[in-house]
Amino acid sequence: MTEHVSKSPAIADITDTELAKKVQLFLSGNRRGLSRIDVYAEQGSVKLSGTVWSFFLRQLAVSVAKRVTGVHGVIDDLLVDTAIIETKTLRTNNDPRSPSD
Numbered sequence: 001m002t003e004h005v006s007k008s009p010a011i012a013d014i015t016d017t018e019l020a021k022k023v024q025l026f027l028s029g030n031r032r033g034l035s036r037i038d039v040y041a042e043q044g045s046v047k048l049s050g051t052v053w054s055f056f057l058r059q060l061a062v063s064v065a066k067r068v069t070g071v072h073g074v075i076d077d078l079l080v081d082t083a084i085i086e087t088k089t090l091r092t093n094n095d096p097r098s099p100s101d
Helices: 016-030 055-067 083-094
Strands: 005-008 011-015 038-042 045-052 073-080
Touching: 011 016, 016 038, 016 045, 016 055, 045 055, 055 073
Parallel strands: 045 073
Antiparallel strands: 005 011, 038 045
């Protein structure tokens, strides 16, 4: 992508790279499961890509990104893979170190 500067009356000039980093920071600080989302920015438009384990996290990621100052639009390219959480649950349930009922 070409480096652009986002223009908004509410903020000073911010590059695409800075905006992407800012969105990534907000995502990673908001909830576990959002830190592995890839963020790309171009002229105030942010694209989110990667895989999350629920539709709730997908909606949350888009909502968080929209609230970041400097973001004018969000492109949701996230995939939901519920097998991710099922795999984690199976590992925990089959772990001999985990307490049994």
